[in-house]
Amino acid sequence: ALIEREIARGIPSERIIIAGFSQGGAVAYQAALRQPKPLAGLLALSTYMAMPVTPSEANAALPVMICHGSMDPMVPEQLGQRAAATLTELGYTPQYRSYPMEHMVCLEQIRDIGQWITQRLMPNA
Template sequence: MAAMRTLQICGVSPTGKHSASVIFLHGSGDSGQGLRAWVRDVMVPDLAFSHIRVIYPTAPARPYTPMRGAISTVWFDRYKISPHCPEHLESIDVMCNTLGSIIQDEVAAGIPKNRIVIGGFSMGGAMALHLACRYHPDVAGVFALSTFLNKDSVAFQSVEEQIRAGLSLPELFQCHGTSDDLVLHQWGEATSMLLKKAGMTTAFHSFQGLHHQLSQPEMELLRSWILNKLPLSTSS
């Protein structure tokens, strides 16, 4: 087996005792530092907590087929950006294993998996869905902002299989702007509906006038959802 890559990470430490973690994945072509700076610009005062560490990894640079093989920081490859084409499962699964090492590092630091939330923006949200639905269904929750999955995604099949086996799955929090490309908004909403049909608990929020970007109202809603999933523990 090939050696697992070590990802660059930046993070925001809690102001008090660390008892929960959020892993927040950037969109294609961005970086952990870039997403962290964007969040800080959008939110007042910041996506920071007294007890939750927020972790922003950076995807490794790799050739990206939709950019004609140009090198970009992307979580996985795509044959093309279309809901109807197959997923590039090899690159998705390799990155699920790599990101799993961050989860295991948090567990080794004393954070139970049911005190970890995984999420992301755009491609980062899709990566988070694969990670949570297929590899780590025992995390506290998963969020996806301006995100979509291919219509025959193996994530849908994995949810159905786990529901049939009587296993629990994390709750999904999903947001999308109505002024994003119309196809992308519809694609994102269809992703939420297909995951719900497969048996996952989902919540989809549309933001009027929002393009393919973050907004303060969206992030404030996300903050509230995170605190609901990862409340301050009595031992913190």
């Protein structure tokens, strides 16, 4: 419903990035991969894939960036790596980045995310 609301406001679906941290990331996987309209990307931060997903054709080539802390005590990094492996098995080429941090974000990660978003929304910048 949130995606449809943004489209109704005049934002093309191809310019919408779905992002989520921790449990929000588990929801983001489902929402983005199943979305019937093409999206600009999926950003999964310190999260996991909670259940299997059948991706929509519209997002079969969705750009995905996964970021995880190597010392995360809440969501072990292995779960982030498992999500990346699952996406690869589904035909995606997720970018995976690990950072020396716990269940949080860090400045280096924010910079990487900024570059990734810029590449998705302003590819000629």
